[in-house]
Amino acid sequence: MTEIELVFLGTGGGRFATITQKRRTGGIRLLSKNFNVHLDPGPGALVYSLEAGLNPQKITGVLVSHCHPDHCNDAGVLIEAMTRGMTQKRGVLAAAHSVLKGNENCEPCLSKYHQTMPQMVVDAEPDVSFNLGDLKITAAKAKHSDPSTVGFRFETADAGDIAYTSDTEYFKGIGKPYKNVRLLLLCAMRPAGSPWKGHMTTEDAVKIVEEVSPEMAVLTHFGMKMIFKGPASEAEFIQRKTGIPTIAAKDGMRLNISERIQTLAVKKSVRGLDEFFKAPKH
Ligand SMILES: [Zn+2]
Numbered sequence: 495m496t497e498i499e500l501v502f503l504g505t506g507g508g509r510f511a512t513i514t515q516k517r518r519t520g521g522i523r524l525l526s527k528n529f530n531v532h533l534d535p536g537p538g539a540l541v542y543s544l545e546a547g548l549n550p551q552k553i554t555g556v557l558v559s560h561c562h563p564d565h566c567n568d569a570g571v572l573i574e575a576m577t578r579g580m581t582q583k584r585g586v587l588a589a590a591h592s593v594l595k596g597n598e599n600c601e602p603c604l605s606k607y608h609q610t611m612p613q614m615v616v617d618a619e620p621d622v623s624f625n626l627g628d629l630k631i632t633a634a635k636a637k638h639s640d641p642s643t644v645g646f647r648f649e650t651a652d653a654g655d656i657a658y659t660s661d662t663e664y665f666k667g668i669g670k671p672y673k674n675v676r677l678l679l680l681c682a683m684r685p686a687g688s689p690w691k692g693h694m695t696t697e698d699a700v701k702i703v704e705e706v707s708p709e710m711a712v713l714t715h716f717g718m719k720m721i722f723k724g725p726a727s728e729a730e731f732i733q734r735k736t737g738i739p740t741i742a743a744k745d746g747m748r749l750n751i752s753e754r755i756q757t758l759a760v761k762k763s764v765r766g767l768d769e770f771f772k773a774p775k776h
């Protein structure tokens with residue numbers, strides 16, 4: 495079985511978690527010998543990628559679920575890295591329609607210049623499928639303030655499937671495109687008892703986990719209320735309710751997917767961020 499590794503370059507989401515960087519907002523890197531995909535590169539994706547020792551020039555795909563800055567802010571600069579500084583047509587850009595073309599809510603988030611350099615650009619409307627390395631990726635409907643928002647299902651060659659909900663509220667049928675994945679990543683922004691239209695609470699997450707029935711669920715993309723309440727206890731709540739092993743992601747956490755899904759210890763930074771910010775004093 496091909497080994498797959500997920501690196502959480504950020505576990506924060508929403509305006510205030512982003513502005514304060516109470517949790518990082520760099521998104522998630524999916525790695526195997528056949529692909530190197532950056533999912534939802536929010537602010538910090540480039541810097542935390544370098545800090546973690548993950549060379550952004552090795553990226554083969556950039557995926558953006560919707561037009562909000564905590565998901566798309568660093569997409570342009572990662573495309574520059576993926577295309578060797580815009581000198582080679584290389585890699586895949588798959589993004590929600592709003593990100594590429596704009597919609598009634600927002601302007602496009604990526605310039606034409608950045609949209610021309612990837613080898614393949616996918617307008618990721620719900621149910622659109624495409625291949626990236628040996629992954630088959632399918633976009634899935636979400637219900638969020640950006641109406642073009644999509645989640646993704648990743649079908650791996652031989653290590654089972656992974657899904658990512660993106661920002662969404664619960665709706666009937668949300669779990670269907672993700673049914674029976676091994677690993678379900680949920681953007682659980684709000685704790686139980688704090689609903690917010692267009693966003694996921696822990697109670698919504700319980701319903702989605704029950705519908706999907708994954709081998710394991712991982713919560714990420716925490717807003718301020720969730721951070722203060724404690725994502726780990728919210729994960730325990732979901733596990734108690736559903737019987738499905740559920741954990742809350744941490745910044746820098748790595749997950750290894752092979753015969754088993756295992757969390758690896760948070761690695762100490764390869765390069766301290768101090769190094770980046772060392773500037774002459776004057
Ligand atoms: Zn978000």
Ligand SMILES: [Zn+2]
Pocket residue numbers: 560562638661
């Ligand atoms: Zn959003």
